[in-house]
Amino acid sequence: MCGYGGFVRYRRSYVEGGTYFFTVNLLERNKTLLVDNIDALRDSVRFVQCRRPFRIDAWVVLPDHLHAVWTLPQGDADYSSRWREIKKRFSKAIPKTEHLSTIRRRKNERGIWQRRFWEHTIKDEGDFKYHVDYVHVNPLKHGLVSQVKNWPYSSFHRAVKQGIYSMNWCG
Numbered sequence: 001m002c003g004y005g006g007f008v009r010y011r012r013s014y015v016e017g018g019t020y021f022f023t024v025n026l027l028e029r030n031k032t033l034l035v036d037n038i039d040a041l042r043d044s045v046r047f048v049q050c051r052r053p054f055r056i057d058a059w060v061v062l063p064d065h066l067h068a069v070w071t072l073p074q075g076d077a078d079y080s081s082r083w084r085e086i087k088k089r090f091s092k093a094i095p096k097t098e099h100l101s102t103i104r105r106r107k108n109e110r111g112i113w114q115r116r117f118w119e120h121t122i123k124d125e126g127d128f129k130y131h132v133d134y135v136h137v138n139p140l141k142h143g144l145v146s147q148v149k150n151w152p153y154s155s156f157h158r159a160v161k162q163g164i165y166s167m168n169w170c171g
Helices: 038-051 079-093 102-106 125-141 156-161
Strands: 002-004 007-009 019-025 055-061 065-071 118-121
Touching: 019 079, 019 125, 038 055, 038 079, 055 125, 065 125, 125 156
Parallel strands: none
Antiparallel strands: 002 007, 019 065, 019 118, 055 065
């Protein structure tokens, strides 16, 4: 992120076939919209994944934000349009109950998501493991559970079945 002339310019890293870590936040960080509407979120992700494939290496949905590690197909680096479509489909699937700022109202936007998301390009196996572990430990880090295995909205359970983690990993 570079600032110049009063403007902020966001630089994204695009690597075709790359693996990325993402953080995507709700606009109002005190809401529980994501877990309250988990089926709408899952449907939105499935819809986009069917049309624009990507592999979900790790995923956790918390009440007000989510983390994910994705790998894109060879020759494809367009994660931004995938996130845009997931956010759009989710927003259309849930009732309009959020407060809208004048700017968002004028632009005909919902007040659900922060406009941007954070991404990190995974550099190597150690970086991959660090970020996958970070995804899975996040509910424990935020005090939502006393053991990672107790958070239902996580790919941790799939990773246990695959033998990547033991059921009692980290707590």
